[in-house]
Amino acid sequence: MIDQVEMMQIVEKLRDNAVVVPAMRANVGWAAVSNNVARDVPASGAMGKTNSFALGVALARPEEKVIIFDGDGSLLMNLGALVTIANKAPKNLYHFVVDNGVYATTGGQEVPGAEQTDYAGLGQSAGYAHSYSFDNLEDFATQAEQILSEAGPTLIALKTIPNIRYPEERAARQGTAAARRTPQAITELMEEFGLR
Numbered sequence: 001m002i003d004q005v006e007m008m009q010i011v012e013k014l015r016d017n018a019v020v021v022p023a024m025r026a027n028v029g030w031a032a033v034s035n036n037v038a039r040d041v042p043a044s045g046a047m048g049k050t051n052s053f054a055l056g057v058a059l060a061r062p063e064e065k066v067i068i069f070d071g072d073g074s075l076l077m078n079l080g081a082l083v084t085i086a087n088k089a090p091k092n093l094y095h096f097v098v099d100n101g102v103y104a105t106t107g108g109q110e111v112p113g114a115e116q117t118d119y120a121g122l123g124q125s126a127g128y129a130h131s132y133s134f135d136n137l138e139d140f141a142t143q144a145e146q147i148l149s150e151a152g153p154t155l156i157a158l159k160t161i162p163n164i165r166y167p168e169e170r171a172a173r174q175g176t177a178a179a180r181r182t183p184q185a186i187t188e189l190m191e192e193f194g195l196r
Contacts, residue, residue, distance in 0.1 A: 002137045004029040004098060004160045010141050011067065011096070014148050018065035018094075019057055019189065023050035023074045028163060030069060038192065041185040048077025051085065051095060058090035061193065065092050065148075072099040072119065073111045079122070082155075086127030091151040095123070100160045123155030135159035 012033045021041045022030040034040050041057075043050040051070050058066040075081075075097055085093065097119045120133035130150055134140040140158065147154060 001135060001161045002140065002158050004100075004163055005032055006137055007140060007158055007160065008033045008069070010137075010144050011148075014145055015067060016065065018067050019054075019061075020067045020069070021050055021054040021057070022069040023047065023071050038188060041189055047071075047074045050074060051078060051081040054095075055081065055085050055088060055090065055093065057189075058093040059088060062090065062092055065094070066090070068093070068095045070095060070097050072097060072114075072117070075119065076111055076113070076117075082122055082126035082128070085153050086123075089127075089129070090153055091129075093153040094148060095128075095153060095155045097155065097157040098160050099157050100163070119157035120155060123157070128153045128155045130154040131157075133157045133159075 008029050012035060015036070017036065017039060019039050019041065020030060020034065020036075021043055023043050024047055030040065031042070041053070043053060051068055051074075054066050054068040057064070085095065099117075099119055118133070120131040123131035129152055130147070132143070132147060132155070134156070135158075140156075147156060
């Protein structure tokens, strides 16, 4: 099993100027390692829709590399997006599936098909240009640069250690503002792209 933050540190070193769209609990890990917050669009409150949003960015800006950090639970809520992404075939899209087997953002309930769903196989069957599966950080680290230089769309499934959001954490955050919310991130990215 892979530590999510350690995996994300590898991606951060290779991201260049990519737009990164982390879903739900991936926001926590990515926020800890990102060195280019202006190009991050944290997608909290949109479980299942991160991949569709990132596809839109990739299609609108084919010259920009777009990286998605999708959860297994999030992806299961919008599996049809795999076929849509494959059909549109954006060469600049890299779809990471953080497969921890649970709905980490809602307390750790097991996702349907945990331990038996082959996300890389789903990506391949849907028609992604490339699909990979990793359960060892060293194996991922040795191939990451090559993977992120290939023309996509590419799906990278990673078996990770769950980073569960327990009720105590949720209660502690109530009434506090997150550092950077999704609407603010979208507005800032549109300004950077000259759309506002």
